[in-house]
Amino acid sequence: MSLTSWNKKNFGLNITFVVLVVIVVMQLFSIFYVAHTESHDSTLIERIKPLGQVYIEEDSNSVGNEEKVTVNDKARSGKEIVSSSCSGCHSAGILGAPKIGNKDDWESLSQRGISELLKTAISGKGAMPPKGTCATCSDEELKSAIEYMMK
Ligand code: HEC
Secondary structure, eight states, X not given: XXXXXXXXXXXXXXXXXXXXXXXXXXXXXXXXXHHHHHHHHHHXXXXXXXXXXXXXXXXXXXXXHHHHSOOOSSOOOHHHHIIIIIHHHHTTTGGGOXXXXXXXXXXXXXXXXXXXXXXXXXXXXXXXXXXXXXXXXXXXXHHHHHHHHHO
């Protein structure tokens, strides 16, 4: 075998190998491409679907929901109200708030009577927000909270 014929044979083998590789690569690419476009389509559908869907609740349901938003039917104790809503200001006497259990602070106030204090507590006074931030508090609950703080 001369050197040139060996080269030719080798060259032929190389070409076959390269063609095979190209076919395999194209095959792989087409598989990948199909998979890719499929997933692309589903994200596209996801992206172009309408923004919101109107949900019309039946009247009977909405009535039921309103009933669920009832204020606690069982009155909370003064202590509970104070610790959840009032103590933030009244325990340290922030902004001049009468301190919880401080006789001096409450003595002059108590002379005005609990119903008067309740009135100002409901409407708010100075830095004291209406209902002392307890929007869900009933008058009765606010009253027991005031009584708890006065003791
Ligand atoms: C953001 C702070 C703050 C919170 C929360 C707060 N208070 Fe007060 N409260 C004050 C301040 C300040 C005063 C003094 C107001 C004044 O005399 O100008 C005050 C005063 C009062 C007074 C006396 C009102 C009067 O007629 O002089 C009562 C009663 C009272 N608070 C009840 C409550 C109750 C009950 C709560 C909780 C449900 C509460 N407060 C929550 C700040 C607060």
